[in-house]
Amino acid sequence: xxxxxxxxxxxxxxxxxxxxxxxxxxxxxxxxxxxxxxxxxxxxxxxxxxxxxxxxxxxxxxxxxxxxxxxxxxxxxxxxxxxxxxxxxxxxxxxxxxxxxxxxxxxxxxxxxxxxxxxxxxxxxxxxxxxxxxxxxxxxxxxxxxxxxxxxxxxxxxxxxxxxxxxxxxxxxxxxxxxxxxxxxxxxxxxxxxxxxxxxxxxxxxxxxxxxxxxxxxxxxxxxxxxxxxxxxxxxxxxxxxxxxxxxxxxxxxxxxxxxxxxxxxxxxxxxxxxxxxxxxxxxxxxxxxxxxxxxxxxxxxxxxxxxxxxxxxxxxxxxxxxxxxxxxxxxxxxxxxxxxxxxxxxxxxxxxxxxxxxxxxxxxxxxxx
Amino acid sequence: xxxxxxxxxxxxxxxxxxxxxxxxxxxxxxxxxxxxxxxxxxxxxxxxxxxxxxxxxxxxxxxxxxxxxxxxxxxxxxxxxxxxxxxxxxxxxxxxxxxxxxxxxxxxxxxxxxxxxxxxxxxxxxxxxxxxxxxxxxxxxxxxxxxxxxxxxxxxxxxxxxxxxxxxxxxxxxxxxxxxxxxxxxxxxxxxxxxxxxxxxxxxxxxxxxxxxxxxxxxxxxxxx
Numbered sequence: 264x265x266x267x268x269x270x271x272x273x274x275x276x277x278x279x280x281x282x283x284x285x286x287x288x289x290x291x292x293x294x295x296x297x298x299x300x301x302x303x304x305x306x307x308x309x310x311x312x313x314x315x316x317x318x319x320x321x322x323x324x325x326x327x328x329x330x331x332x333x334x335x336x337x338x339x340x341x342x343x344x345x346x347x348x349x350x351x352x353x354x355x356x357x358x359x360x361x362x363x364x365x366x367x368x369x370x371x372x373x374x375x376x377x378x379x380x381x382x383x384x385x386x387x388x389x390x391x392x393x394x395x396x397x398x399x400x401x402x403x404x405x406x407x408x409x410x411x412x413x414x415x416x417x418x419x420x421x422x423x424x425x426x427x428x429x430x431x432x433x434x435x436x437x438x439x440x441x442x443x444x445x446x447x448x449x450x451x452x453x454x455x456x457x458x459x460x461x462x463x464x465x466x467x468x469x470x471x472x473x474x475x476x477x478x479x480x481x482x483x484x485x486x487x488x489x490x491x492x493x494x495x496x497x498x499x500x501x502x503x504x505x506x507x508x509x510x511x512x513x514x515x516x517x518x519x520x521x522x523x524x525x526x527x528x529x530x531x532x533x534x535x536x537x538x539x540x541x542x543x544x545x546x547x548x549x550x551x552x553x554x555x556x557x558x559x560x561x562x563x564x565x566x567x568x569x570x571x572x573x574x575x576x577x578x579x580x581x582x583x584x585x586x587x588x589x590x591x592x593x594x595x596x597x598x599x600x601x602x603x604x605x606x607x608x609x610x611x612x613x614x615x616x617x618x619x620x621x622x623x624x625x626x627x628x629x630x631x632x633x
Numbered sequence: 634x635x636x637x638x639x640x641x642x643x644x645x646x647x648x649x650x651x652x653x654x655x656x657x658x659x660x661x662x663x664x665x666x667x668x669x670x671x672x673x674x675x676x677x678x679x680x681x682x683x684x685x686x687x688x689x690x691x692x693x694x695x696x697x698x699x700x701x702x703x704x705x706x707x708x709x710x711x712x713x714x715x716x717x718x719x720x721x722x723x724x725x726x727x728x729x730x731x732x733x734x735x736x737x738x739x740x741x742x743x744x745x746x747x748x749x750x751x752x753x754x755x756x757x758x759x760x761x762x763x764x765x766x767x768x769x770x771x772x773x774x775x776x777x778x779x780x781x782x783x784x785x786x787x788x789x790x791x792x793x794x795x796x797x798x799x800x801x802x803x804x805x806x807x808x809x810x811x812x813x814x815x816x817x818x819x820x821x822x823x824x825x826x827x828x829x830x831x832x833x834x835x836x837x838x839x840x841x842x843x844x845x846x847x848x849x850x851x852x853x854x855x856x857x858x
Contacts, residue, residue, distance in 0.1 A: 338758040347755075368760055409759070412761055
């Protein structure tokens, strides 16, 4: 287990950041929040680049910073690497020399530079000048360079924000691959929940310089559905159901991929890419894309019908009179969130414990990667 | 060119070379310190460094002459340490030149360090490079052109120096008699032919040096993003 204990605060003229949280960094941990929520500040503090913090940062029982004991390890001695949003490659060096720069300074280097060039698909670009690269290629070099320092913890600060959709998906897949191959704990900052939903195991949510939630990715995203209701001015994301389900069949012969939800199935348009049976697929369905029926729908073009029970009906915005409610339905042990109008709720006379059917189109099941 | 003028040329080149080396050694940390400094005292140090740009050289020379004399502390310390008088020596004109040309070296370097910013240094730190390592592997290669500019301007400005040297160096052949002073002597003696030779040589030499600096800076302007 990789444990990061954070207990510090940081004051700027117009911004205060406070955190007291222990993070289990197994796998990829996402850090989500709006601009100005303190995401980058958190990463910079862990990396040792923020000078003015008060408190302590302890990583795997090793004190990185403790201001009461006046200890602050220099960034270059922390064995933590950070991939910046803007790549920050050295333009006076080629791709290969940028990577060598990192490898040369790594004590007890285990990884081969050539292997990493191949892993990050940079082998053809090794001798290119970095100012000739595209944004996506630059970020791959930055990632490869960070990996070659063989860090104990890899920090990613909005690594995809400057990329187009195709490059984003490609780099996300690479990040997952790197994490699995090297078993490297990763802390991944982004303002895009869609990105994080695809790759993270845990999620830390920041708002206005404070932690508002932390836990398993799906659970935290579901909690966010209600947090949005509690913080009407802080609407962080669209209310949604976040799932990770095994693939029963990548293509059922009708252009649809079939996912297993216990004894039921979820269908979505066939995905590009190779999948093995029972490989888990991350997907999400927006609460506004699901509707509720009291009887099993027949003769409908909508392909997904799931049976379940209503467990909660809440106003979608607490304290504000609204025309809509957020209904939580359990289908085969999974929580689904449905956003409907109060008009529909009254029309169907919905109540908790009521058995219902959820229906949604195949296209409403979204993935970001494929 | 007769041999006294060649001797003056040798003294000039030696003085300018020694001065340039010292200027780079002193000017680099000073420029770095100023580029990273956030205190309000920064402007005061900047003003002091820039002072030789506006001050009449004779003013600087006058104060240095007093300081270098054996009656005053700097002159005394020097005499005790070396056994020689500081005023009217080669060392005196080098010290004077260092002070007089300081802004020509510090200002381009400070500007280059400020433009480079902290982002690449942070990236270097994240790759395990310490401060000295980062300076030689990131800062120096990326600001190389500014170093060459600074050194060339410092050198050229020192070659063209007159007032300060006249005040603190006098006119000792082979020791403190530099080209600009030799030129002045020729004019005083109405030997315009020799004065012309020196004047045109200085003009062409300086022109070539400055043109090289500007040519050198062209590719950097194109590739920097």
